[in-house]
Amino acid sequence: MTNRLNEIKNVTLMGPGPSTVPKEIYEAIAKPTLGHMDPRFIEIMDLIKTYLQKIFNTENKCTIPMSGTGSAGMETCFVNLIEKGDKVLVLINGVFGTRMEDVAKRLGADVDTLEFDWGTSVVVEDVKKKLDSNHYNMIAVVHAETSTGVLNPVEKIAELLKGKNSLLLVDAVTSLGGVEVNVDAWGIDAIYSGTQKCLSCPPGISPISFSDRALQKLKHRKTKVPNWYLDLSMIIQYWENSAGGSTRSYHHTAPINMLYATYQALRLILDEGLDNVYKRHLEMHKILAKELDALGLSFLVDEGCRLPQLNAMKLPEGIDEAKIRTKLLVEDGIEIGGGLGPLAGKVWRIGLMGHTAREENIKNLIVALKKYL
């Protein structure tokens, strides 16, 4: 039997994720597997928590990597914090807002939505009006909409909630490690991300953080969390060291090697420095924008709310966009993304996430695109 793994060649991942993985992380993921209760592994767990706190800008004790991809993080936040009948407002301007609505409804939440055109940002004034006349147990918003390349004004939405008894849930899957995410200063109660975007790690882990207020809500639930695998009240007993050292309760077997990769990914970001990382994303975005403009491609999103790390470009009329993406992938070893949902066939999504955000990658992409456009 041919081993297909031997045929895999490096692809420069310039789509909406996964992003390009640096060699240090491939080395990390292949380190010898330790037991999930091995004190040497628990030291690595503790460091992952500390590193995540720095990257989320939070002192939340409950800041841990969940054993699933970004969508498992979304599920974790809703299933732990929502009980049947809770009133939830979901702000929607893309696929991932829509997904939040679906997740919340499946859990029996009483969901209200506020929708904005795809490719535009959430309008803070509209949210304010909604909040003036309604009380919600939770407001949920996507920080960086991966489907459109829009950055939503989470800090300003959070300001509207000051003094209100409503939890703020934020999707930071594509924002974490690409633009500022400031959990404590902004006042976010629950947040989740994924490893395969600006953390430049393979997919499979979802970092989350819960504020003390969110943990109080969890603690005072009337019903058990209807999801054993993602029940944080049990999982934190494996991740916390309040009793000191290695006294942890086994919940499920942690994905050891994926956590090695996560550990290494977080270290690389902290070594470079968070501000430098944000700056690099912004600079590379500007270079890319200039080059794409020269090619005659224009942005779906207005300049004021564009994500540096995810560029949604309107397609020139008359091109076979899927065919060009296939050529880029097969002939040039570069992956870019198509549109999702109503934007399918209408945009390309060009990612500059994490390790992908380098000038060499932009140059190679532009050279290749020139062949096909």
Next chain:
Amino acid sequence: MTNRLNEIKNVTLMGPGPSTVPKEIYEAIAKPTLGHMDPRFIEIMDLIKTYLQKIFNTENKCTIPMSGTGSAGMETCFVNLIEKGDKVLVLINGVFGTRMEDVAKRLGADVDTLEFDWGTSVVVEDVKKKLDSNHYNMIAVVHAETSTGVLNPVEKIAELLKGKNSLLLVDAVTSLGGVEVNVDAWGIDAIYSGTQKCLSCPPGISPISFSDRALQKLKHRKTKVPNWYLDLSMIIQYWENSAGGSTRSYHHTAPINMLYATYQALRLILDEGLDNVYKRHLEMHKILAKELDALGLSFLVDEGCRLPQLNAMKLPEGIDEAKIRTKLLVEDGIEIGGGLGPLAGKVWRIGLMGHTAREENIKNLIVALKKYL
């Protein structure tokens, strides 16, 4: 900052999982990350499905790896197949039966249990009596109880259900790849496993298989699956190729590199041959049993229902069992497991799972144990 990953040394994992990972799998997990919609990755997905069908002994089309550890597989089976009020019988003789009861109750099932002493097997005659006087929508049983080392008579329990309108759900986390698991011939409707036991792969993926009857139950649910992340009706649209080739629907970003590792792990088993793999586990178990007997250690479990791959040994009185396990780990680089729940401090669990089941490992363990006993 010291990089803790550079300090990790090989440990021979002889506990209840994770098991020792062969070098081919470390090489596989570090292959370059491809996009989750890349046709070359989709070819690997298709092969994983085919390999899993062979190892589960099934033609079930819905035979796929879930993006989470073994417990996510348990959650997947219950959350897709149970609706509020469904009658479920859980057979319990260890931690994982207890976990099944908890998972099912959280989902609103009307759960009945039949309990057996930990360290003994499920008694088929007792199950028969229970089924004679009750109807259940589902009967759930653990094939290989990781907490006690007991092999439960799944084939005989399945026979009791022939002609009955009850689904049979089986936990094969520790059995798959260690002892025979025969999904189609026995008549199992839903089954889940984990990569980190007899598949000798790092933890993080849960292979599952659903029969057509189980899929019918899913299709005719009155309510949506209350778990977006694990909703099989959506996930199979990413994993199936009924339309041919690469026409898949994105659900969540698959854990690419963990799936490379899974692909390689399944190949290694099929290369050796399933029967040879079972035989090796049994032979190694016999060698271990003889050596442990010579050391004066006796089995918790009667010979007729012992798992070759997980040996629960009663502890001699007066020893500090935790101290010895720590010495084994730190000084000899060998991990064995302690007891769980009521068996904590009373047994050791010595695993011979997958790649761990080799004579050299047994010899090293016995040499080390002789120093401490």
